[in-house]
Amino acid sequence: xxxxxxxxxxxxxxxxxxxxxSCSQTLNHNVMYWYQQKSSQAPKLLFHYYDKDFNNxxxxxxxxxxxxxxxxxxxxxxxxxGLGDAAMYLCATSRKVTGTDTQYFGPGTRLTVL
Amino acid sequence: xxxxxxxxxxxxxxEGESSSLNCSYTVSGLRGLFWYRQDPGKGPEFLFTLYSxxxxxxxxxxxxxxxxxxxxxxxxxPKPEDSATYLCAVQASGSGGSNYKLTFGKGTLLTVNP
Numbered sequence: 001x002x003x004x005x006x007x008x009x010x011x012x013x014x015x016x017x018x019x020x021x022s023c024s025q026t027l028n029h030n031v032m033y034w035y036q037q038k039s040s041q042a043p044k045l046l047f048h049y050y051d052k053d054f055n056n057x058x059x060x061x062x063x064x065x066x067x068x069x070x071x072x073x074x075x076x077x078x079x080x081x082g083l084g085d086a087a088m089y090l091c092a093t094s095r096k097v098t099g100t101d102t103q104y105f106g107p108g109t110r111l112t113v114l
Numbered sequence: 115x116x117x118x119x120x121x122x123x124x125x126x127x128x129e130g131e132s133s134s135l136n137c138s139y140t141v142s143g144l145r146g147l148f149w150y151r152q153d154p155g156k157g158p159e160f161l162f163t164l165y166s167x168x169x170x171x172x173x174x175x176x177x178x179x180x181x182x183x184x185x186x187x188x189x190x191x192p193k194p195e196d197s198a199t200y201l202c203a204v205q206a207s208g209s210g211g212s213n214y215k216l217t218f219g220k221g222t223l224l225t226v227n228p
Contacts, residue, residue, distance in 0.1 A: 042219055
């Protein structure tokens with residue numbers, strides 16, 4: 001089945017230690033998104049890639065960066081995690097950016113910062 | 115600024131007891147309204163997209179409706195397996211070519227007791 005896969009499902013890191021979260025998709029979608037979701041809160045968009053074009057949300061901290069080496073994979077890098085970065089990180093994909101298009105989510109990675 | 119408010123925050127039902135969840139929204143121009151289901155520790159699962167006032171969509175025990183100001187998710191004769199958080203999100207008609215952004219509500223936590 002076509003899907004969005006995230007690895008690892010659970011990640012524990014130490015305060016200030018860089019961490020990378022991975023997302024892959026078999027849907028062959030053009031767009032890949034990263035969201036941050038804290039407990040009992042709405043998912044918050046961090047950034048997205050349309051093909052190789054990177055689009056950062058205005059309020060996304062510089063501590064968060066992303067890479068998309070090919071259509072299938074996208075990475076979220078947190079350069080110096082703080083305690084406030086502990087959250088569920090969700091990857092999503094869609095076929096296109098313009099127009100109405102459904103975003104499909106992966107299972108998420110739960111990040112714990114010690 | 116686009117806003118989405120979901121109510122109630124939590125809803126507890128007995129199996130078979132029908133009810134409705136509300137999603138009120140404020141957007142400059144609605145391109146689409148999305149309903150997702152999210153199980154604990156997992157990513158959102160797509161349920162429905164609604165595009166215009168008066169539109170309705172059904173899936174098993176769920177029925178989504180849309181007006182110009184709000185959407186309802188009606189749950190008929192729910193079962194314990196319907197227990198989850200239900201998220202509502204809107205996609206607005208933005209300027210320029212990029213109308214990608216989903217603005218989510220915080221969700222309604224539904225618990226169905228056997």
